[in-house]
Amino acid sequence: MEATKKGFDFKKFMSDxxxxxxxxILAVALTIVRPAFLSIANLTTLFTSESIKGIxxxxxxxxxxxxxxxxxxxSVAALSAVISASFVQSDDALSRLHSIHLPAIVAxxxxxxxxxxxxxxxxxxxxxxxxHPFIATLGSQLICRALAxxxxxxxxxxxxxxxxxxxxxxxxxxxxxxxxFLLIFIISWFMMTQCRFGKNIFAIGGNDQAARVAGINVEKxxxxxxxxxxxxxxxxxxxxxxxxxxxxxxxxxLQYEFDAIAAATVGGTSQTGxxxxxxxxxxxxxxxxxxxxGLVLLGANDNLTQIIKGLIIVGxxxxxxxxxxxxx
Amino acid sequence: xxEEYILEMQDIVKEFPGVRALKGVQLKVRPGTxxxxxxxxxxxxxxxxxxxxxxxxxxxxxxxxxxxEVEFKNPLQAMNCGIxxxxxxxxxxxxxxxxxxxxxxxxxxxxxxxxxxxxxxxEALDLFQKWxxxxxxxxxxxxxxxxxQQMVEIAKAVSYDxxxxxxxxxxxxxxxxxxxxxxxxxxxLKSKNVAIIYISHKMDEIFRISDDITVFRDGEYVGTDRxxxxxxxxxxxxxxxxxxxxxxxxxxxxIGDVILEVKDLASGRAFEHVSFDLHRGEILGFAGLVGAGxxxxxxxxxxxxxxxxxxxxxxxxxxxxxxxxxxIKNKIGLLTEDRRGNGIFGLLDITENTVMANLKNxxxxxxxxxxxxxxxxxxxxxxxxxxxxxQKIMNLSGGNQQKVLVARWLLLDPDILIVDEPTRGIDxxxxxxxxxxxxxxxxxxxxxxxxxxxxxxxxxxxxxxxxMYEGHMMGILDRNREGDTPFDSDEVMKYAHGExxxxxxxx
Numbered sequence: 001m002e003a004t005k006k007g008f009d010f011k012k013f014m015s016d017x018x019x020x021x022x023x024x025i026l027a028v029a030l031t032i033v034r035p036a037f038l039s040i041a042n043l044t045t046l047f048t049s050e051s052i053k054g055i056x057x058x059x060x061x062x063x064x065x066x067x068x069x070x071x072x073x074x075s076v077a078a079l080s081a082v083i084s085a086s087f088v089q090s091d092d093a094l095s096r097l098h099s100i101h102l103p104a105i106v107a108x109x110x111x112x113x114x115x116x117x118x119x120x121x122x123x124x125x126x127x128x129x130x131x132h133p134f135i136a137t138l139g140s141q142l143i144c145r146a147l148a149x150x151x152x153x154x155x156x157x158x159x160x161x162x163x164x165x166x167x168x169x170x171x172x173x174x175x176x177x178x179x180x181f182l183l184i185f186i187i188s189w190f191m192m193t194q195c196r197f198g199k200n201i202f203a204i205g206g207n208d209q210a211a212r213v214a215g216i217n218v219e220k221x222x223x224x225x226x227x228x229x230x231x232x233x234x235x236x237x238x239x240x241x242x243x244x245x246x247x248x249x250x251x252x253x254l255q256y257e258f259d260a261i262a263a264a265t266v267g268g269t270s271q272t273g274x275x276x277x278x279x280x281x282x283x284x285x286x287x288x289x290x291x292x293x294g295l296v297l298l299g300a301n302d303n304l305t306q307i308i309k310g311l312i313i314v315g316x317x318x319x320x321x322x323x324x325x326x327x328x
Numbered sequence: 329x330x331e332e333y334i335l336e337m338q339d340i341v342k343e344f345p346g347v348r349a350l351k352g353v354q355l356k357v358r359p360g361t362x363x364x365x366x367x368x369x370x371x372x373x374x375x376x377x378x379x380x381x382x383x384x385x386x387x388x389x390x391x392x393x394x395x396x397e398v399e400f401k402n403p404l405q406a407m408n409c410g411i412x413x414x415x416x417x418x419x420x421x422x423x424x425x426x427x428x429x430x431x432x433x434x435x436x437x438x439x440x441x442x443x444x445x446x447x448x449x450x451e452a453l454d455l456f457q458k459w460x461x462x463x464x465x466x467x468x469x470x471x472x473x474x475x476x477q478q479m480v481e482i483a484k485a486v487s488y489d490x491x492x493x494x495x496x497x498x499x500x501x502x503x504x505x506x507x508x509x510x511x512x513x514x515x516x517l518k519s520k521n522v523a524i525i526y527i528s529h530k531m532d533e534i535f536r537i538s539d540d541i542t543v544f545r546d547g548e549y550v551g552t553d554r555x556x557x558x559x560x561x562x563x564x565x566x567x568x569x570x571x572x573x574x575x576x577x578x579x580x581x582x583i584g585d586v587i588l589e590v591k592d593l594a595s596g597r598a599f600e601h602v603s604f605d606l607h608r609g610e611i612l613g614f615a616g617l618v619g620a621g622x623x624x625x626x627x628x629x630x631x632x633x634x635x636x637x638x639x640x641x642x643x644x645x646x647x648x649x650x651x652x653x654x655x656i657k658n659k660i661g662l663l664t665e666d667r668r669g670n671g672i673f674g675l676l677d678i679t680e681n682t683v684m685a686n687l688k689n690x691x692x693x694x695x696x697x698x699x700x701x702x703x704x705x706x707x708x709x710x711x712x713x714x715x716x717x718x719q720k721i722m723n724l725s726g727g728n729q730q731k732v733l734v735a736r737w738l739l740l741d742p743d744i745l746i747v748d749e750p751t752r753g754i755d756x757x758x759x760x761x762x763x764x765x766x767x768x769x770x771x772x773x774x775x776x777x778x779x780x781x782x783x784x785x786x787x788x789x790x791x792x793x794x795x796m797y798e799g800h801m802m803g804i805l806d807r808n809r810e811g812d813t814p815f816d817s818d819e820v821m822k823y824a825h826g827e828x829x830x831x832x833x834x835x
Contacts, residue, residue: 194693202676203684209670213632214685214736215656274675 018319019267019283023290030294037297044174050289051181052077052236052243053259058181058188059232060257061264061281062225065192067205067273068126068133070229073260075144076118077237077253080111082148084238085156085163085247093158097151104162108238115234116227118144123226127219133226141257148249155248159241167242177239184232189278191228201225206274262309263288266316287312333392334359334523335380335411335492340389342372342379349375350386353549355542357492360521362514362537364528364555367544367567368727368755373527376544377494381406381413394491412485413494414478422470427452429469430484455483459516475506482513486522493517494525499533500753503618511537529755530782531560543567568757576788577764578814581771583791584608586644588744588775590629593638598624599799600637601831606744606775611766613790614779616824621799622779623665626746629777630655630662642744656685661742663733665749665779667726671733674722678714679703681721682735706735711761727758734765745769746777751785763789787815795823803830 014021030037056073063070087102087110102110118140125136167177192198200221203211212218236256241247267284269276288309295305335357342350350372357363365373379386382400391398393409400406403413428435431448438444452465461479469477478498485493499507514524514537528534534541538555543566550566586605594600599621606612614622627633629640631649640647642658649655655662664670673681682703683690690699703717710731714724721729730750737745747766751759766789770776780786786793793805793815802823807814822828 190693196687196690196692196694199680199684199687199694202680203673206673206675207670209666210673211684213630213652213662213664213670215653216684217651217653274673 016268016277016280017283019280019287019316023283023287026287026290026294030290030297034294034297037294040173042293042297044178046289046293047178047181048175048243049292050285051175051177052240053256053263054181054285055184055232055236055239056253056256057260057263057281057285058184058278059229060260061267061269061276061278062188062192062201063133063137063229064261064264064269064271065205065273065276066201066222066225067208068222068225069137069261069271070122070226070233071134071137071257072118072122072140072144073229073233073236074253074256074258075141075148076115076230076233077240077256078247078249079118079144079148079151080114080234080237081241081247081252082152082156082249083114084108084111085159085241086152088160088163089156090158090160095154097156104160104166107163108166108235111238112231112234115230115232115237117230118234119227119230120223122230123223126226127222145249148252152247152249155246156241157246159245159247164242164245167239175243177243180235180239184235185278185282188228192276192278197221197224202274202276204273205276259288262313265313265320268316268320270320271317284316333357334394336390336392337376337380338390338392340376340379340391341387342375342384343387349547350379351547352389353544353547355525355549356552357523357525358540359491359523360518361539362518362524362526363540363542364526364534364538365542365544366528366534366563367550368725368757371544371567371755372547373544374496375547377413377496377525377527381411381494407488407490410489410491411494412488412490412492413496414481414485414498415496422468424469425465426463426467426469426472426480427465429480430455430465430487432484451487452483455487459483459486459513461513473506474501475503475509478502478510479513486517490522492523492525494527496527497529497753498526499528499530501618507533529753531563534563535560564756567755576785577760577767578789579767579771581609583610584773587642588629589641589644591639591641593625593628593640594636595624595628595633596636597799598633599628599796602638602796602801604794604801604804606777608743608773608775609770610791611770611776611778611789613786613793614777614796615783615786615793615820616796616802618781619798620796620824622796623748624799625796626662626748626777626779630660630746632662656740656742659741659743661685661737661740661745663730663737663745663747663750665752667729667733667752672721672729675720677718677720678707678712678724678732679717681732682706682739685736686739702739703735706739707732709738710735710765725755727754730754730762731758734762738769742774744775744777746779748779749781750778751780751782783817783820787813787817787820790815793820795820797824797826797829800829801831802826802828 036042056077060070060073084107086097087100088104088107089096122136122140125131126133165176167175169176171179200216203214203216204218204221208218237253240252263284264281265271266287267282268280291308292305333356337355339352339354340350341352353372353376355376367373378384380391382402382405385399385401393411398409427449430452436444436447436451449465456463461483463476463479463483498510502510517524526538535555540552541555541558541563542552543550543563545567584607587608588606591603593602602625616622624633628635629649631651631654640649647658649658673684679700683699700717712728712731712735714728721732750762766776766778778786778789791807795802795805805815805820
């Protein structure tokens with residue numbers, strides 16, 4: 001066979017970054033119809049509202065990359081939210097679950113630890129008992145939600161300012177939560193492209209048998225994958241509580257996992273495993289964010305938003321499958 | 329238009345983005361003959377067949393079938409017209425019965441709504457009887473051997489009243505008796521005036537069954553001739569375009585100390601009582617029929633399977649290898665039998681595939697520059713043919729994929745390298761290269777275990793040969809350093825069929 005000419009492959013560039021072009025087109029179209037879209041205030045709102053789901057997406061995309069899925073993050077976020085929030089309630093709060101008070105940063109770490117523990121248990125189940133991740137994480141979704149409600153039947157509110165600042169403190173007009181999202185995104189990108197862990201997960205998602213033969217500890221790496229997804233979910237939960245000054249066990253993080261799976265999928269993460277790019281994941285998060293934001297600006301019905309999101313997700317998967325089917 | 333040919337393909341060109349896979353090739357098949365396609369991997373044989381049956385329609389060219397010009401849009405059209413292909417990698421539905429697989433997509437119906445199970449079963453039975461196929465329509469597909477699954481595919485093919493059957497390396501996973509059976513089925517097909525297009529790399533087979541042979545090289549047509557006019561040397565020269573040197577460049581090298589000792593090893597019912605030692609600089613061959621337990625032995629040594637009895641010593645010290653990770657720590661490498669199943673990462677590129685077993689050595693963060701340098705260095709040493717290091721490995725031919733995998737293990741610098749069917753489905757040129765690398769490694773003092781179902785390969789390469797039969801060692805043979813034949817093949821066959829057993833008491 002003759003070699004393809006080396007150099008810039010325009011087609012490949014286009015298909016790899018298709019969602020970024022979609023994003024640009026959406027943004028331009030919205031700006032024309034509603035110039036307010038491009039205002040700094042609106043963009044800040046957009047980023048702020050997508051940050052928490054974005055953090056969850058940074059974890060979930062790893063499980064999809066490993067040929068699995070994680071349906072737990074929304075509930076894990078609720079659980080970590082109520083627990084961490086209960087340790088940072090103001091002294092003058094009306095209903096306090098207990099009187100133990102922790103420094104804000106400790107509460108955040110606690111939230112991440114809760115996520116990590118759930119993730120390790122799920123990862124262990126997936127790796128060693130070989131139950132399907134869909135089932136394992138469906139279990140964790142139900143159990144964590146119930147645990148959150150058992151821990152506190154009512155929303156936990158009136159939180160310390162120090163704790164709340166992790167989400168709402170503004171640097172250059174941008175809330176902290178956005179910076180934390182970007183930090184998590186960069187860590188995720190770094191692990192995926194620069195660390196052995198990332199390469200291992202690409203291998204496991206692409207061909208777990210071959211990964212095993214190449215000396216990769218498949219089980220350990222799967223546990224780490226779900227642990228990371230759990231950590232992201234736990235952190236997201238704490239930030240959610242901090243941002244809204246309320247940790248509600250029954251509504252916090254509800255269906256966030258689906259938005260995260262949708263964003264990862266739209267961003268080119270393949271459900272067949274072994275394919276994921278963090279830049280794609282970011283484009284997926286932003287495209288869904290722009291749609292949410294744009295339809296609010298246009299005053300559209302919430303149901304319409306859901307329909308458009310649904311169409312985009314299915315469309316993205318169809319495009320993705322066609323791309324992968326073009327093998328010579 | 330010539331009536332002499334059932335199928336004529338003329339000036340077939342197939343272009344993929346950036347690649348011209350076929351550069352105007354031709355093929356003429358006479359009815360009731362076996363027409364073999366030969367060529368190195370990547371020569372375009374499979375692509376031509378995909379063009380023929382409409383999986384990948386040709387960019388240009390003419391196909392004349394049964395006197396009419398045709399252009400199939402998909403394999404179903406081709407099947408309905410009488411051309412069927414039996415793929416190298418079979419695609420059955422494992423959880424359904426033979427009968428359902430046979431009628432997949434065209435199940436006999438009582439009426440548009442209700443399936444006719446009775447008729448389906450009866451017609452299946454009739455078909456099996458007519459073609460002397462030993463199949464039970466009620467068996468689950470997943471319980472069948474590869475040979476039986478292949479028979480189902482053949483049954484499917486003939487049920488279409490087919491005129492041309494394409495067989496892509498049909499014998500690569502069959503035992504000797506199964507191959508004989510396949511050949512008798514092929515003879516039967518021929519007698520009923522069905523033409524067979526046969527793709528294979530196995531010379532002895534090709535000369536046994538072919539009537540005509542067509543050779544391709546690098547997407548170009550080289551020539552067609554009657555098999556009777558050709559011999560192995562001529563064919564190889566046509567395929568490679570040059571004379572290939574010694575197929576088995578065995579160099580005698582000093583045999584060193586014992587490095588690996590296996591005592592009374594067993595793993596479940598797969599094999600038992602396997603004991604041997606392996607020296608530095610030695611190539612230890614494992615011969616036997618498919619299913620004799622050879623792969624299972626090396627998988628156990630490498631930690632893919634768990635041992636249920638026995639001990640393994642490396643350099644005199646007992647080791648407990650529970651996973652491939654442990655094995656690699658003990659400087660053992662395993663080139664597996666199933667390249668696609670547990671060798672390559674199809675979606676990843678050459679560089680990543682090369683370094684995958686060695687990621688520990690690239691630090692934190694991972695040193696991509698060094699990765700690429702290593703990949704270039706070792707793939708150069710292996711003479712891997714690839715447009716670039718960024719190429720996804722699934723786009724390479726089988727031989728080149730195998731070279732990347734060998735490079736992966738060489739990069740680890742193992743003391744013990746186990747190669748399981750290292751040249752299966754690989755063309756002659758690459759085969760000779762892989763043989764010479766294995767010999768060179770032994771010369772450097774590495775210990776090699778080599779499994780191969782091709783007896784000439786084991787005989788040509790090994791210093792000693794262990795023959796297995798149904799999970800037991802039957803004998804250990806030493807290389808005969810004088811004389812023309814290093815191993816007595818008749819004797820090996822006797823061991824391999826369980827007719828001779830040096831360890832009868834050990835059972």
